[in-house]
Each structure stands twice: as C-alpha cells, then as structure tokens.
Amino acid sequence: MTAGEATPLEFMMGEYRAEFPRDRRYARNHMWAQEIEGVWRFGFTAYAVRLLQDVYFLDWTVEEGARLRASQEIGSIESKKAESDLYAPLAGDLTRFNEALLEDPSAINVDKYGAGWLFEMRIDPSSLLKAEAYIEHLEAVWVIAQRTIKGQMNE
Amino acid sequence: MAKRISVVISQGQSPHPAKRQLEEDLITRLMFEPGIDVTVVPHLYDLKTDGTGMLALQGVKGDLVVCSWLFSRAAFWVLDRSGIRGRMGVTLLVPDEEDEEELEEELDASGADKDRVSDRRDLPDRTIWTLDLKVKPSVDDYIEEIKRIATLQTTKTYQLAPPGPGVQPAALERYHAGVERPLVAPVEDSTNGSSNGSANRVDAGDGKRRWYPVIDFSRCTNCMECIDFCLFGVYGVDTSETILVEQPDNCRKGCPACSRVCPENAIMFPQHKNSAIAGSDELAASLKIDLSKLFGAPEDGKSAVDMAVLERDEQLMAAGREAVGFSVGVSPTPKEPDQSGRDELDDLLDELDNAGI
Numbered sequence: 001m002t003a004g005e006a007t008p009l010e011f012m013m014g015e016y017r018a019e020f021p022r023d024r025r026y027a028r029n030h031m032w033a034q035e036i037e038g039v040w041r042f043g044f045t046a047y048a049v050r051l052l053q054d055v056y057f058l059d060w061t062v063e064e065g066a067r068l069r070a071s072q073e074i075g076s077i078e079s080k081k082a083e084s085d086l087y088a089p090l091a092g093d094l095t096r097f098n099e100a101l102l103e104d105p106s107a108i109n110v111d112k113y114g115a116g117w118l119f120e121m122r123i124d125p126s127s128l129l130k131a132e133a134y135i136e137h138l139e140a141v142w143v144i145a146q147r148t149i150k151g152q153m154n155e
Numbered sequence: 156m157a158k159r160i161s162v163v164i165s166q167g168q169s170p171h172p173a174k175r176q177l178e179e180d181l182i183t184r185l186m187f188e189p190g191i192d193v194t195v196v197p198h199l200y201d202l203k204t205d206g207t208g209m210l211a212l213q214g215v216k217g218d219l220v221v222c223s224w225l226f227s228r229a230a231f232w233v234l235d236r237s238g239i240r241g242r243m244g245v246t247l248l249v250p251d252e253e254d255e256e257e258l259e260e261e262l263d264a265s266g267a268d269k270d271r272v273s274d275r276r277d278l279p280d281r282t283i284w285t286l287d288l289k290v291k292p293s294v295d296d297y298i299e300e301i302k303r304i305a306t307l308q309t310t311k312t313y314q315l316a317p318p319g320p321g322v323q324p325a326a327l328e329r330y331h332a333g334v335e336r337p338l339v340a341p342v343e344d345s346t347n348g349s350s351n352g353s354a355n356r357v358d359a360g361d362g363k364r365r366w367y368p369v370i371d372f373s374r375c376t377n378c379m380e381c382i383d384f385c386l387f388g389v390y391g392v393d394t395s396e397t398i399l400v401e402q403p404d405n406c407r408k409g410c411p412a413c414s415r416v417c418p419e420n421a422i423m424f425p426q427h428k429n430s431a432i433a434g435s436d437e438l439a440a441s442l443k444i445d446l447s448k449l450f451g452a453p454e455d456g457k458s459a460v461d462m463a464v465l466e467r468d469e470q471l472m473a474a475g476r477e478a479v480g481f482s483v484g485v486s487p488t489p490k491e492p493d494q495s496g497r498d499e500l501d502d503l504l505d506e507l508d509n510a511g512i
Contacts, residue, residue: 029451051446057169059364061409066473071451073409073469076428078169082444083428087451145449 009131011047011138018046021113025125026134027089029071032113033128039095040125043117044108047138051145052079055105060119066094068121077105092123160305161192161215164354165199165223165230167288168364174224180294181222182354188298190305193354199223199230200425201365204237211357212239216279220244220301222286229425229434230285232369236400243373244284248291248300269419272372272397366426367403368413369434374421381413381422383484384463386471389413407470412463416486460485 008019020026024034030048033040044052060075068074068088075086088094097119101107107116129137164182167174178195185193194211199221202208212219212234219241223230231243284304286297368381368389377398382390390413391401411432414422423434428445464485468478 030449048446048450051449056171062473071453073452076409078171082446084446084450085428085452087447087453089451141449 009135011135011142013047013050013142016050018050020045020047020131020134022131024113025128025130026137027128028134028137029087029089031089031118033089033123033125035125036120038122039120040092040123041117041120042089044112045134046112049109049112052077052082052084053109054080055108056080058101058105058108058118060097060102062094064094064096068092068094074119088121090121090123090127092121094119094121096120158305159190159192159217160301161194161217161219162301163194163196163212163215163219163221163223165196165221165225167224168198168201174288177288177292177294181297184294184298185301186354188302188305191301195354195356197358197362199225199233200369201363202237208357209237209239211355213237215239216281218244218282218284218304220284220286220304222288222297224288225285225425226289226423226430226434226436227285227287228371228436229369229423230287231283232371232423232434233425234283234285235372236369239283240278241281241283242278244282244304246284246286246300247303248286248296250290269376272375272377276372364426365404366408366410366424367406368400368411369423369425370398370400371421371423371434374419376419376421378418380416380418380484380486383486384416384467385413386467386476386479386483387474407473410466410470412466412470415459415463415466416484418486 008021011018011020020032024032026032026045027042030045031042032045033042035041049055055077057078058075059077062068062072062074066074068091070088070091072088073085074088074094077084077086098107098117101116101118107114108118110116162185164178164185166178182193182195185191194215196202196208196211199208212221219239221230221234225233227246234240286300288297291297375398377396379398382392382398387405387407389400389402389406391399393399411424411427411429414420414424414427414432420431423432425433427433428447464481468480471478
C-alpha cells in the first residue's frame with residue numbers, strides 16, 4: 001500500500017466510479033466527516049451526490065446551536081433526481097451551516113469534498129467509519145439502494 | 156365585448172430549469188391568446204395575505220385560472236385563506252393514470268352525512284380553477300385546458316376594472332407605499348393595454364419559504380382537534396367560532412403533526428414531501444425519488460398519532476420547551492394511520508440505466 005493516504009478508495013455504482021478520500025471518516029448516512037479545529041465538518045459523499053445529481057435547493061429545519069439526536073430530521077434537499085429529507089449523521093451539537101450553499105448549492109456537485117461541505121458538529125467521532133469500512137457498508141447497502149429505487153418506481 | 160379571463164402563473168420556488176421553462180413557455184403562449192389576461196406571481200404558498208402578490212390576485216373579480224406547482228386542492232385552499240374565493244372549478248387535467256371518479260365517490264360515500272365548514276359559507280359568484288403544473292410535462296396541455304375553461308366562464312365581465320391585468324401595478328405601488336417594500340416589478344410591456352402581448356409580473360416575495368398548515372374547508376368539520384393539539388398557537392377561531400390558521404408563521408418549519416391528527420385529512424402542508432399531506436388526492440404523486448431512507452430516515456411503522464406526538468415533542472424541545480408526549484391534545488380515539496402514501500419515483504429510469512441495473 002505505497003499509494004497510501006493520497007489515493008482515494010473507489011466504489012463502482014454501475015458504470016460510475018465514486019471516489020472516497022482516505023483523509024476523512026464516513027457516516028453510514030452517506031456523509032463524510034473531517035475534524036477541523038475541534039469540530040467535525042460534514043458533507044455528502046460521492047455516493048450520495050451521484051444519487052442526487054444536480055442539487056437545486058437545500059434547506060435546514062434546525063438552527064445553529066441545536067442539540068441533535070442521531071437520525072433527527074434536520075432539513076431537506078431538492079435535486080434533479082430526488083426530493084429528500086436530511087438527518088443528523090449522529091448525535092451532537094450542530095455548530096454551523098455552510099451559509100454559501102443556501103444561496104447556491106452547486107458546490108455540492110462541483111466540490112463535494114471541499115467547498116460543498118454541509119455543516120459542522122461537535123460530536124463523539126468514535127462511531128464514524130474509515131473509508132475502507134464505509135466501502136464495505138456501501139457494498140452491503142448498494143443492493144438495497146437499488147431495490148429502494150426500483151421499489152419506488154414500481155409503486 | 157368579448158369575455159376575458161384572468162390566468163395566473165405562480166412560479167416555482169427553486170430555479171429548476173425545466174420548471175422555469177414550462178412557466179415561461181406558458182406565459183409566452185398565453186400572451187398571444189385573445190381574451191386572456193396573464194399575471195405572474197411568485198410561489199403562491201409563500202405569498203403573504205396582505206402582500207403585493209395576493210393583493211394582485213384579490214383584485215381579480217371574475218373567473219380565475221391559477222397555475223402553480225402545488226396540488227390543485229392545495230392551491231385552491233391557499234387562495235381561500237387569502238380571501239380569494241369562488242366555486243372550485245373542475246379541471247380535466249389529471250395525471251394520466253389517475254382514476255379520479257372512483258376516488259371522489261369513495262370520499263363522498265365515507266362522509267356524506269357530515270357537516271363541513273364550507274357547507275355554510277357564502278361564496279362569490281365565480282369559479283376558480285387551480286391547475287397543477289406538475290401534472291403534465293407539455294405546455295400544450297395547459298393551453299388547451301385554459302382555452303376550454305375560457306369558453307365556460309360563469310360570470311359576466313363587468314367594466315369596473317379595465318380589461319388588461321386585473322390590478323394596475325402603479326396603483327398597487329401607491330397602495331403599498333410605506334406599507335412594505337415597494338415590490339411591484341416593472342411590467343414587461345409597459346404599455347399595459349387591453350391587447351395581447353403583455354403579462355403583469357408581480358414580484359412580491361422576499362424569497363423566503365414559508366411553512367404553515369392550509370385547511371380544506373370542504374373537508375373540515377370544525378372538530379377542533381388541531382387547535383387542541385398544536386401547542387404553538389397557530390390555530391384560532393373566527394367570530395363565528397370557525398377554525399382558522401390564525402398565526403401561520405408561528406408554525407414550526409417541517410412539522411406536519413396537526414395534519415396527522417386531523418380526523419378528516421383536511422389539513423395540508425403543501426410543501427411536505429408526503430403527497431397525501433401536501434394535498435394530493437392520490438397516493439403517489441411526487442415526480443421524484445425519495446432518498447430519505449438512504450440518508451438516515453428512521454423506519455416508520457408508527458401510527459399517525461405516534462408520529463405527530465413525536466414531531467410535536469421535537470418542536471417543543473427545539474423551542475426550549477418541555478416535551479408533552481401524549482398528555483396534551485390527543486384524542487382518546489386515535490385516528491387510524493392512513494397517510495402512508497409513498498412518493499412515486501419517476502425519471503430515475505435513466506439513472507438506473509446509467510447505474511447498470
């Protein structure tokens with residue numbers, strides 16, 4: 001493993017090659033997490049962004065400073081392909097939203113691992129996954145994700 | 156003189172290119188139709204009752220066709236709460252696969268004996284058609300339907316208001332001087348005459364997305380479950396003891412709890428992703444896939460009241476108040492969960508193709 005940290009891990013979503021940098025951790029709800037000056041910054045992973053495609057609108061229903069339960073509903077997103085609610089990746093205090101996205105959420109598509117970050121939280125990071133474990137998680141859920149998509153289509 | 160009809164295009168909230176295109180195509184085409192006055196307003200649901208956008212619509216006295224990105228029923232009752240009332244026009248524009256008659260019969264049969272708030276209301280002698288822009292992809296369908304409606308106008312056109320846009324922007328601006336920001340945008344074609352070729356564009360929004368319940372008074376029985384349940388002071392009663400949404404902006408963004416406890420499914424949150432709560436009569440109406448489960452939505456399997464109590468407690472705590480659980484405002488005979496309407500997936504086909512499924 002000489003390539004080490006610099007090489008992102010990959011996961012094939014059909015033809016699409018989703019990349020997952022190893023310089024950060026991952027939550028099971030398809031957000032990455034990176035520690036920045038004592039708080040953890042979250043954003044969508046390549047997997048989530050691929051499913052969403054072009055994001056048109058992002059909205060938060062909790063305030064900065066809110067104490068969140070794991071899986072608490074915190075907002076919603078509208079994209080070319082989806083309209084979904086968003087949920088806290090884990091319990092903790094929400095310290096800041098990425099204000100820039102509220103005006104123009106396109107950074108989520110353009111720079112998902114950088115300027116497209118969503119929010120920052122003060123958390124206990126012990127349950128976050130390393131990139132390798134997240135990929136395993138993806139392998140396990142990809143079948144279910146496809147079934148979800150198909151299932152909704154058949155209704 | 157020929158009859159004229161007012162057609163309002165209410166724009167979507169997000170700058171979705173396909174939506175904007177449909178709106179603009181519709182506006183352009185309508186401007187070339189004789190006898191049609193076109194007014195363009197921001198998203199209906201976000202307009203304040205005393206704001207410029209609603210005032211422009213309140214100025215229209217005759218028959219009215221309103222095209223918006225809301226379910227037809229939701230749009231009709233959003234207008235109603237701002238005093239824009241009339242008979243509900245029946246549109247032939249329905250989703251292709253919907254079997255509306257069957258649904259209506261079912262609803263009628265289940266509650267024919269009940270006294271609805273709308274039964275004892277006097278309505279102005281005119282008809283309002285609310286067309287849902289989500290129903291058809293093609294502008295032709297809307298043009299055709301509007302032309303059909305124009306031939307059945309039910310009220311005489313009086314010469315009180317000049318033909319042309321129902322409200323003169325200049326007058327509105329005067330009216331509004333000092334009330335709130337002067338928001339009337341320049342009319343595209345400033346000649347503003349009675350001929351075709353112009354649309355009255357009212358830019359009345361602060362762009363903020365609002366969140367509040369909308370009551371369907373053709374379903375509401377004035378049972379007061381909602382006023383008992385909501386602890387944020389959203390509901391009130393008018394002088395005749397009829398329920399109303401008195402303080403819409405007290406409502407907690409994202410919380411649809413009162414709609415879940417309403418025994419008649421009379422409360423809509425037009426922006427809720429669950430189409431049953433958003434005012435659809437069908438179960439599957441959203442055009443987009445719901446990825447909420449993937450993003451961590453808890454598995455459901457709770458009753459509507461369980462959900463409502465949970466949502467209310469969440470909002471109470473978020474507001475720094477105590478959770479109350481089932482102890483306040485929950486009827487002893489909880490309503491059966493019947494709002495499990497799931498969102499339909501639509502154009503993910505190409506996505507699936509790409510994904511190699």
